[in-house]
Amino acid sequence: MGLQDSLLPGLRHVTKQLAQLLLLVLLLWILFSLVVFTYFTDSQVNQPHKITPFNSESEHSTYVQHSSRAIMASHNSHWRLYADRKGPFQHRQVFQPPRAREEFYFRNFGERHPRARKYLRKPPRSGYSDDYFSNDWSVVRGLWKGQVSSKMLNHRLQRALRDHVHSNKHNVLYKGQRKANKSVEEMLCQMKRQAQLRTLDGSEQPFAHLGFKQLASSKLQKMYTTCAVVTSAGAILNSSLGREIDSHDAVLRFNAAPYKGYGKDVGSKTTIRIMNSQILANPKHNFSSSLLYKDITLVAWDPAPYNIDLHKWYQQPDYDLFTPYINHRKNFPEQPFYILHPSFIWKLWDIVQSNTMENIQPNPPSSGFIGIVMMMNFCEEVHVYEYIPSMRQSNLCHYHEKYYDAACTFGAYHPLLYEKLLIKRMSTASEKDLKKKGKVTLPGFSKINCPL
Numbered sequence: 013m014g015l016q017d018s019l020l021p022g023l024r025h026v027t028k029q030l031a032q033l034l035l036l037v038l039l040l041w042i043l044f045s046l047v048v049f050t051y052f053t054d055s056q057v058n059q060p061h062k063i064t065p066f067n068s069e070s071e072h073s074t075y076v077q078h079s080s081r082a083i084m085a086s087h088n089s090h091w092r093l094y095a096d097r098k099g100p101f102q103h104r105q106v107f108q109p110p111r112a113r114e115e116f117y118f119r120n121f122g123e124r125h126p127r128a129r130k131y132l133r134k135p136p137r138s139g140y141s142d143d144y145f146s147n148d149w150s151v152v153r154g155l156w157k158g159q160v161s162s163k164m165l166n167h168r169l170q171r172a173l174r175d176h177v178h179s180n181k182h183n184v185l186y187k188g189q190r191k192a193n194k195s196v197e198e199m200l201c202q203m204k205r206q207a208q209l210r211t212l213d214g215s216e217q218p219f220a221h222l223g224f225k226q227l228a229s230s231k232l233q234k235m236y237t238t239c240a241v242v243t244s245a246g247a248i249l250n251s252s253l254g255r256e257i258d259s260h261d262a263v264l265r266f267n268a269a270p271y272k273g274y275g276k277d278v279g280s281k282t283t284i285r286i287m288n289s290q291i292l293a294n295p296k297h298n299f300s301s302s303l304l305y306k307d308i309t310l311v312a313w314d315p316a317p318y319n320i321d322l323h324k325w326y327q328q329p330d331y332d333l334f335t336p337y338i339n340h341r342k343n344f345p346e347q348p349f350y351i352l353h354p355s356f357i358w359k360l361w362d363i364v365q366s367n368t369m370e371n372i373q374p375n376p377p378s379s380g381f382i383g384i385v386m387m388m389n390f391c392e393e394v395h396v397y398e399y400i401p402s403m404r405q406s407n408l409c410h411y412h413e414k415y416y417d418a419a420c421t422f423g424a425y426h427p428l429l430y431e432k433l434l435i436k437r438m439s440t441a442s443e444k445d446l447k448k449k450g451k452v453t454l455p456g457f458s459k460i461n462c463p464l
């Protein structure tokens with residue numbers, strides 16, 4: 013009895029503790045299951061819904077962080093077409109599928125994806141005054157004032173920016189200065205000093221060995237007085253800018269942007285067309301036969317690694333632009349056609365980063381920015397239309413396609429926001445021209461006088 017009396021309370025105490033422990037274990041287990049469940053459903057959402065070939069790229073989902081190379085590999089074989097099998101380019105693929113899904117979604121044709129549709133918004137009903145409160149409009153107003161930061165972007169675009177900075181696909185390593193308060197003169201002189209146009213001339217390996225020197229067009233030297241850069245932004249619709257655009261000595265257009273049927277708003281004159289490598293590589297653009305690419309100067313580009321490893325680039329361009337370039341040069345030797353040197357592309361990126369305190373996306377600048385700076389090389393005055401959005405701004409990506417996404421204006425893959433800020437800060441156009449025409453004006457390098 014005495015023994016039991018002294019044992020019982022102790023036993024009760026132990027049992028109570030045991031029950032508490034069990035309860036805790038149960039709770040922890042539930043918590044753990046929840047975490048696991050959330051993790052897996054999340055990554056399922058992040059997986060591509062389906063794999064489709066190129067011509068339905070607009071149907072792809074985005075923000076796919078994990079590339080599914082295995083699945084891609086089985087589809088790659090469909091996409092392989094081969095160039096003519098003569099000469100040193102025997103086994104080059106004309107059209108190389110992307111190496112990672114991210115690349116597929118994020119490069120070039122604006123940054124498009126179906127889930128972005130929930131961000132779709134209507135353009136303002138009248139002018140820009142009645143729709144001022146939304147997120148996108150605060151960024152547009154920031155651009156007009158020359159004061160923006162990534163914190164003004166919607167969460168989706170902020171996340172895309174962070175993801176790109178984190179993944180650093182091109183191994184960008186920037187150690188230069190950062191100064192966000194340079195004067196206009198300083199910025200222009202930096203441009204003139206550092207952004208001299210450079211094209212692939214075949215003097216370096218592996219291109220020298222492959223005979224690019226004989227193949228490449230002779231150096232671009234023609235100078236123009238006034239030039240127009242016509243972006244493909246949806247906001248150029250209903251602008252009636254066509255006549256003004258055509259009045260310039262030279263007009264630059266982008267990628268596959270058409271003018272037939274859009275003359276009133278975008279004009280019809282084309283002097284130069286700058287194209288990313290997808291235009292050359294993807295058969296759907298009919299690069300070798302389409303009239304869009306005839307009788308004008310052509311400029312193509314493709315991102316190389318940041319360290320400008322030309323051998324690696326030649327072996328693994330994002331999209332194979334070399335084979336179509338070679339074929340086109342052979343078939344139309346009289347047509348001026350250039351490939352931009354990757355060092356020019358990444359120098360432009362350096363310039364944008366050097367004028368920004370934030371970490372910009374470590375991906376090549378947009379074709380828009382590349383085209384603008386290229387034109388500063390051979391025009392006395394460059395007028396750019398709808399690069400900085402006018403009051404016609406909507407989320408319509410391109411004037412010639414029905415696709416809506418704010419990423420096309422503010423950037424996800426390309427450091428668009430920062431490029432635009434830099435261009436706006438250098439512009440001499442009036443506020444009225446900016447808001448009504450979406451126009452910025454920049455002096456060409458020949459008109460910029462810098463201290464030695």
Ligand SMILES: *[C@@H]1O[C@H](CO)[C@@H](O)[C@H](O)[C@H]1NC(C)=O
Nearest residue numbers: 190191192193194195368369
């Ligand atoms: C520019 O900003 C830097 C710091 O980022 C500051 O030290 C410098 O004084 C500023 N210059 C001007 C002219 O405001």
Ligand SMILES: *[C@@H]1O[C@H](CO)[C@@H](O)[C@H](O)[C@H]1NC(C)=O
Nearest residue numbers: 135246247249250404406408
């Ligand atoms: C352009 O104007 C027409 C007629 O005024 C209108 O129906 C159309 O929606 C406008 N398009 C855009 C993109 O604003």
Ligand SMILES: *[C@@H]1O[C@H](CO)[C@@H](O)[C@H](O)[C@H]1NC(C)=O
Nearest residue numbers: 268295296297298301302303
């Ligand atoms: C390319 O050519 C095909 C066949 O001639 C045609 O159906 C298609 O519309 C063309 N595409 C473009 C973008 O011109």
